Structures are given as structure tokens and as C-alpha cells.
Amino acid sequence: MKICLYGASSDEIDRVYISRTETLGEKMGERGHALIFGGGAAGLMGAAARGMTRAGGEIIGIAPSFFNVDGVLYEKCTEFIYTDTMRERKFEMENRADGFIITPGGIGTFEEFFEVLTLKQLGRHNKPIAIFNVKGYYDDIMDLIEKAIEGNFMKSACRELVHAFTDAEEMLDYIENCDTSKLLPEQTKFL
Numbered sequence: 397m398k399i400c401l402y403g404a405s406s407d408e409i410d411r412v413y414i415s416r417t418e419t420l421g422e423k424m425g426e427r428g429h430a431l432i433f434g435g436g437a438a439g440l441m442g443a444a445a446r447g448m449t450r451a452g453g454e455i456i457g458i459a460p461s462f463f464n465v466d467g468v469l470y471e472k473c474t475e476f477i478y479t480d481t482m483r484e485r486k487f488e489m490e491n492r493a494d495g496f497i498i499t500p501g502g503i504g505t506f507e508e509f510f511e512v513l514t515l516k517q518l519g520r521h522n523k524p525i526a527i528f529n530v531k532g533y534y535d536d537i538m539d540l541i542e543k544a545i546e547g548n549f550m551k552s553a554c555r556e557l558v559h560a561f562t563d564a565e566e567m568l569d570y571i572e573n574c575d576t577s578k579l580l581p582e583q584t585k586f587l
Contacts, residue, residue: 398456399424399571400432400489402508403440403499413500414443416530420499420564421447427568428453430474432493434485435459437470440499445470458488486511495524495571500533509537516557524574526567527560534560 403417421444424431431448433441435457448455449472457473460482469476479485490512498509515521527534538560544550561567 397494397572398430398432398492399495399497400493401441401444401497401499402434402501402505403444404501404505405434405436405439405441406502407438407442409439409500410531413440413530413533416564417443417499417528418447418450420444420497420528420567421453422451423564423568424448425451425453427572429568430454430456432456432458432489434489435463435469435473435476437467440501442470444499445472456492458485458492460485490515490521493523494576495526495574497526497528497567497571498534499528500530506537513554513558517554522576524571524576525558526571527558528564528567529560529562 404413407414417440421431424444425448431444431453433444433456436442436459437445445455445457455470455473457470457476458479459469460480461478463469464478477488479488486508496512498505509527512521512525516523516525529535541550541555545552545555559570561570
């Protein structure tokens, strides 16, 4: 499978996030998956890519050409796709992926997560979405989704469209075994 990973681009974060994501990248490679990511050399993007490199996995970086400056992009990608804009980058990442992993990150990661979740809710894709909830990083966002459901801003079925994990192996098991052949009953409630 080609798994798109979203995550932090900063190295100025707790090393636990970096080491856990490097291990995740390594496990992805060992299981024969390809990594699709934003091409960054630092942060959790770089951590996942380093893990994939150690495992000998396929790494597909996708970034706007204006990011192609010394040290910003991961140099050991199997393939690198340059786009003109961030919008094109996201489009390429979404379309090439068979599933999504959201690791801890900032506003860009949040935006990417909510976009793929919205597209799944609208039935535009049925690819698995998994949150790598290292150190409870996404607890508040999961609580926010519950609050929106309780307030009738979202359908309760939405909670079945994304799953959070603290264990990389369990998360990869979920992605590998998710049936993407048809829309979920939860999705048809939105159409």
C-alpha cells in the first residue's frame, strides 16, 4: 500500500515524537508499504522517511518547487514530485495514497487531516484514516469531534471514519485490513 503520512516539519519537538515516528516508518517499510509524504527532511516527515530508508522502503516525496532549498527536502527519496503550489501538493498526495496516517503536527497537519476526513465523510474516498496519537497529542481533537457530535454539528457516524492509535503495529493492521471497496454505511448518511 501507498500510505500518506502527514506530520510536523519541526525538529524542535519532544524526541519521543521523532523516535516513535522513525519506528513507524521502519515498520511501514518492513511490511512492504510505500511512504507518500510532504518531502521534508526535518520533523516527523523526516523521521518517517529515515525509518523507511533503514527498512529499504519506497519513499515518494511531494513538495512545491519553492521548498527545494538546501536542507529542507529529504534527499533519499525513491521518487520526488515537484508541484507549483501547496494545493497541487495536497492533491497529488491524496490521490496517490491508499490510506492516511496523521502524526502529531501543527496547523498544516490539522488542515490536511480535516480535509481528508471531510472528503471521506462526503464519500469522495473510502481510504482508511488513522491518527498516531503519541503521548495523547490528539486527545483534544478527538474530544472536539465528540463535542461537535454532541452539539449536532456533525453526525455521530463521523466517529467511525477515523481511528486513533497509540501502537504503530495496531495502526498498520487497521490500515491493511480496512475494506475500501465500498462506501461505509456511515458515509451514506451524509449523502
